[in-house]
Amino acid sequence: xxxxxxxxxxxxxxxxxxxxxxxxxxxxxxxxxxxxxxxxxxxxxxxxxxxxxxxxxxxxxxxxxxxxxxxxxxxxxxxxxxxxxxxxxxxxxxxxxxxxxxxxxxxxxxxxxxxxxxxxxxxxxxxxxxxxxxxxxxxxxxxxxxxxxxxxxxxxxxxxxxxxxxxxxxxxxxxxxxxxxxxxxxxxxxxxxxxxxxxxxxxxxxxxxxxxxxxxxxxxxxxxxxxxxxxxxxxxxxxxxxxxxxxxxxxxxxxxxxxxxxxxxxxxxxxxxxxxxxxxxxxxxxxxxxxxxxxxxxxxxxxxxxxxxxxxxxxxxxxxxxxxxxxxxxxxxxxxxxxxxxxxxxxxxxxxxxxxxxxxxxxxxxxxxxxxxxxxxxxxxxxxxxxxxxxxxxxxxxxxxxxxxxxxxxxxxxxxxxxxxxxxxxxxxxxxxxxxxx
Ligand code: 5AD
Ligand code: SF4
Numbered sequence: 001x002x003x004x005x006x007x008x009x010x011x012x013x014x015x016x017x018x019x020x021x022x023x024x025x026x027x028x029x030x031x032x033x034x035x036x037x038x039x040x041x042x043x044x045x046x047x048x049x050x051x052x053x054x055x056x057x058x059x060x061x062x063x064x065x066x067x068x069x070x071x072x073x074x075x076x077x078x079x080x081x082x083x084x085x086x087x088x089x090x091x092x093x094x095x096x097x098x099x100x101x102x103x104x105x106x107x108x109x110x111x112x113x114x115x116x117x118x119x120x121x122x123x124x125x126x127x128x129x130x131x132x133x134x135x136x137x138x139x140x141x142x143x144x145x146x147x148x149x150x151x152x153x154x155x156x157x158x159x160x161x162x163x164x165x166x167x168x169x170x171x172x173x174x175x176x177x178x179x180x181x182x183x184x185x186x187x188x189x190x191x192x193x194x195x196x197x198x199x200x201x202x203x204x205x206x207x208x209x210x211x212x213x214x215x216x217x218x219x220x221x222x223x224x225x226x227x228x229x230x231x232x233x234x235x236x237x238x239x240x241x242x243x244x245x246x247x248x249x250x251x252x253x254x255x256x257x258x259x260x261x262x263x264x265x266x267x268x269x270x271x272x273x274x275x276x277x278x279x280x281x282x283x284x285x286x287x288x289x290x291x292x293x294x295x296x297x298x299x300x301x302x303x304x305x306x307x308x309x310x311x312x313x314x315x316x317x318x319x320x321x322x323x324x325x326x327x328x329x330x331x332x333x334x335x336x337x338x339x340x341x342x343x344x345x346x347x348x349x350x351x352x353x354x355x356x357x358x359x360x361x362x363x364x365x366x367x368x369x370x371x372x373x374x375x376x377x378x379x380x381x382x383x384x385x386x387x388x389x390x391x392x393x394x395x396x397x398x399x400x401x402x403x404x405x406x407x408x409x410x411x412x413x414x415x416x417x418x419x420x421x422x423x424x425x426x427x428x429x430x431x432x433x434x435x436x437x438x
Contacts, residue, residue: 005031006040008061011048013237014199015080017150019046021137022079022106028138029110037068042075042113049081049165052339058082059094066096075113077101081169085343087126095122102126103155103170107136128171134180147389147418148233148401149193153181153208153221154200159240161267162278162346163307163338166201175200175208178216178224185228194418195233195387195401196225204239204248219247226257232420233387235405237263238305241281241289253296260297261331261405264290265305269324270317273310278345283324290328301331301375301404308364309338309357311349318360325367331375331404333368337361369430376406376428383438384408386423388416407432 005026009019022044023033037043043065047058058078068074077099078090084102091097098116101109105125112123134152156171157164185196200206203218210216216224218236225234234257241264251258266286268274274282293300306325308318325333337357340347379402386400386408398412400421409432410423427434 002030002032003041004034004039005042005044006034006037007044007046008037009046010080011046011050013150013197014152014155014201015046015048017152017199018079018103018106019044021134022046022109024138025107025110025136026113029114037065040068041073042077043068044077044079044109047078047080047082049085049169049341051336055082055086058086062094062096066094069096073117075099075116077109077113079103079106079109081165084126084169085165088124091122091124098122100124100126102128104128104133107131107133132176132180134176134184147193147387148195148197149188150197150199151181151184151188152176152199153218153236154203154206157202158205159202159242159280160278160345162276163310163341163344165341165344168343170201173202173205173207175206177209178221179211181208181221182224182228185225185231189228189230192418194231194420195235196231198222198225198234198236200236201238202240202243203236204243204245217245217247218243219245219249219251222248222251222255222258226255232257233403234258235261239264241266241279241286244289244293249293249296252293252300259403259405260300261303261403262293262300263303263305264293266324266328267305267307268310268313268317269321270313271320273313273317273320276312276346277307277310283320287324287327302328303332303405304328304330304334306333306335306364306368307338308335308360309352311338311346311351313338313352313360318364321364322367325364325371329375330368330371331406332372335361335364335368373428373430375404376430376433379404379406379425379433380428382425384423384425384435385420386410386435387420388412388418390417402433409434410436412437 075098079101083100090100099112116123154175156173157166158173160167206218207215269283271282384402388398388400392399400408422438423435424438425435
């Protein structure tokens with residue numbers, strides 16, 4: 001009898017990718033995906049630990065799901081960064097949980113679920129095994145025909161920013177071998193994918209084993225991807241400023257398929273705060289880097305991440321963040337109030353008062369929204385190639401993406417999904433564009 005699987009994914013794109021791969025691994029064991037937890041035999045939560053009260057939110061979700069276990073045979077599995085961080089603690093606190101599995105052990109999930117059923121005992125695997133989990137996880141289900149796909153090329157982080165849990169939950173930086181990535185990319189393209197986003201917590205630190213026995217950087221990997229026939233667009237995320245090497249910057253100049261969009265978090269604009277954050281770069285260093293990237297690709301759209309209210313941040317420090325934002329000009333950005341993550345170096349420090357954090361966040365977001373609206377408005381009247389991705393809200397409407405990752409609403413047929421249309425931009429809102437076929 002087929003068992004039903006319900007998956008809920010929190011957090012970043014890497015989790016989205018991981019969830020799909022776990023889904024395929026379980027599909028191979030006879031699981032069919034369902035959209036509702038109520039009729040699932042296995043409920044999988046793929047969790048994120050990056051921000052505020054992540055673990056508490058998972059525990060309260062588990063509290064709600066517990067009732068569903070009244071039906072015989074129902075299992076709950078928790079994956080992702082909260083699973084990794086909590087480990088055995090989660091089994092102790094939430095007895096309804098049958099499996100706790102960390103991000104490097106996903107290929108073992110079907111066996112863990114089976115073992116839990118057979119023995120009636122909860123299973124825990126938060127190891128960092130030697131083998132590459134992706135060798136044992138089948139590719140995304142063949143039925144999915146989305147034209148844009150993610151491909152994890154690198155995981156983990158060795159940077160240890162003082163606020164961040166990633167080096168602890170995802171472990172040290174590991175890059176996947178080039179040949180395997182090319183094989184996976186060709187498979188995706190054969191299934192109709194025309195845009196691939198290379199994923200990694202620190203993607204531009206990629207240093208995978210090349211087919212020639214040397215280590216390849218991300219720039220070189222992108223050049224090889226550009227040689228795949230039928231792959232029209234390449235993106236990558238997320239990057240650290242210190243890993244933007246010359247070759248990667250040159251790729252932005254030379255590789256037509258590499259889209260003019262770069263998510264390059266800086267976090268703060270004050271050197272004092274950057275130092276306390278252990279970012280290992282200065283504000284001026286970041287601005288110089290942006291200049292070099294813009295020299296290579298003048299129309300590049302920039303995106304970033306910002307933290308306000310890091311311990312010790314003064315009003316004057318915060319104004320330097322605003323100044324850096326004004327000087328850079330972002331097309332898009334994410335900003336957060338600092339929240340202490342247990343086990344990270346900054347967690348114990350004296351906190352900036354909550355109302356100051358809230359005030360700074362509101363001021364920063366007002367500036368970033370203004371920049372985003374201006375960037376969108378600047379596209380009015382332009383002709384942009386738009387990749388048609390999915391149906392829009394109204395009949396006859398589809399949503400696509402501009403090269404700058406803006407959502408573009410246009411009239412098109414569902415059959416045109418996956419095509420890149422020339423679109424004249426006729427409308428610009430704060431979060432999206434509208435256009436018509438040129
Ligand atoms: N508090 C607030 N924001 C954080 N981020 C990471 N850790 C924290 C934290 N403790 C933000 C950073 C990072 C993004 C993914 O999440 O800006 O770039
Ligand atoms: Fe976290 Fe990114 Fe810093 Fe690594 S580089 S510690 S993932 S914020």
